[in-house]
Amino acid sequence: MQFLPLILIFVVFYFFMIYPQIKKNKAQKKFRESIGKGDKIITIGGVHAKIIDANETTFLIDSEGTKLRIDRTAVSMEASQALNQPAKEEKK
Structure with a gap:
């Protein structure tokens, strides 16, 4: 008890x-x-980029002509989802 x-x-x-x-x-x-090739993402470091190649553990991303290879865990879920959602219209 x-x-x-x-x-x-x-x-x-x-x-x-x-x-x-x-x-x-x-x-x-x-x-x-x-997420995969062609998706737009934001990394946890704040880099805005587009995925140009993906494998099991990493992405090759392009950010305004600069190519980087990042780990899949470096993608920010909340920021990337907000980036890919259409903008909401303001109500008057």
Whole structure:
């Protein structure tokens, strides 16, 4: 009976801290697997580029004539998704 509060604290901690992080990691992994040649991306360092070649672990990107090879994990999911979404019209 004295362990019940400790167990409840762990369960609450799991659902508010650990589970959302696991869910976010799965979404990032799915995003990285879905992008490929021709997609526009933004790296976690802020480089805006277009993918010109992709393999299992890296991308070859072109940013205004400069070619770079980056790791798949260096692509920012949030920024890249925002870049590829059409602009929303402002309501008057």
